[in-house]
Amino acid sequence: MIYAVGDIHGYADQLDRALALIEADGGPDAEIVFLGDFVDRGPDSKGVLDRLVRGQAESRNWRFVLGNHDRMFLRFVTEGQQHDDRIKSGLSWMNPRLGGTTTLRSYGVGGPDSPAFQPPRGKVVETLVSWWTNQGNLSDQEVIIAAREAVPDAHLNFLATLPLWHETDDLLFVHAGIRPGIPLEEQEEDDLIWIRDGWLEDDRDHGKLVVHGHTALDTPEHHGNRVNLDGGAGYGNRLVPAAFDAGEVFTLWPEGRRPLVPA
Incomplete structure (x- = not known):
């Protein structure tokens, strides 16, 4: 079993709430993948990164992938870049x-x-x-x-070393998505953290269920070949974590699990 958390966007209180729901469901050692976009829009990006960096330093069973907002923040501070093509x-x-x-x-x-x-x-x-x-x-x-x-250097080093994806036997975790039909090792970084066109409308089997964020919704959605966990926390919605358990997907709520099935 593995859990995933979508775009946090600077809402440290929502992150703490999501972590509490995961711990209640899977215990303190649950494996979690964070799908990027840890910063921007919300009021406490520093608090979010403090929590994630601390968890990594504590050797928590956590995995992370890079989001487009994380890269923009990193490039601004380290290179002075204000724009992304x-x-x-x-x-x-x-x-x-x-x-x-x-x-x-x-x-x-x-x-x-x-x-x-x-x-x-x-x-x-x-x-x-x-x-x-x-x-x-x-x-x-x-x-x-x-x-x-x-x-802090610890925040910059954390962002600079984030991978672009994490995969298991049957799941692929990435921030935005993939360019359909292209092997994972040949994917472009810009697509993995930015893609929408050519991806969201594609309904083919990608070999693994792709779990992503980036495209804000009102609540997570399952599309059969992909699951979008960006429930719009960056726009004031609740951050809803998900559990992937024996081929099934569940969102986590205070009252427990809710099945997330293909639309």
Whole structure:
């Protein structure tokens, strides 16, 4: 038996609640796979990473995969990158819609106001100009420097070493999904953490049941060949963990298990 937790998006209280449900069902040593997107949008990304990093250091039976928001956060702090080519809107990671500002606030960087952006001439992407913070009105480079000083190395090392997938004999855990028809070893990182088009509508057998997040729903769904566990916690919904037990799938609730069957 193995458990999985979808996109947490900075909601440390929801993570604690999900872990309590898993422990009540499977005990303190339950094997858990976390499907990425640990940060952004919610108020306590630091608290989420503190909990996950501590669990890893304690040698808990936990597995993790990289999410697109985790990579954006990591690249911003370590490389100063504000953009990802897969964001067709051109929004900066610092745009409140993507949640970078709430992540930095959880580390004590920033203030209540939104940053100021300016789209560069001839480009569609937006760029941070300044942000009025508790440390004064900071330029984009000053925000990056402040983030590097605030984010612990343990958090950055954790994110930098996350794998892109985890698999068992009959399950494949990945953040966003896979490019159908391509061997796992030949999959592109961008697809594994970003894919929607060409994946969500594909109903073929992928050899293993694919368990993923990334595409927010109101509640987890089973589609026969894949299970989407992103129940929209990043938008205020409840984080619902799932149990995979002898070929069956169950979501976990305070009153116990509920079968999750193909729609």
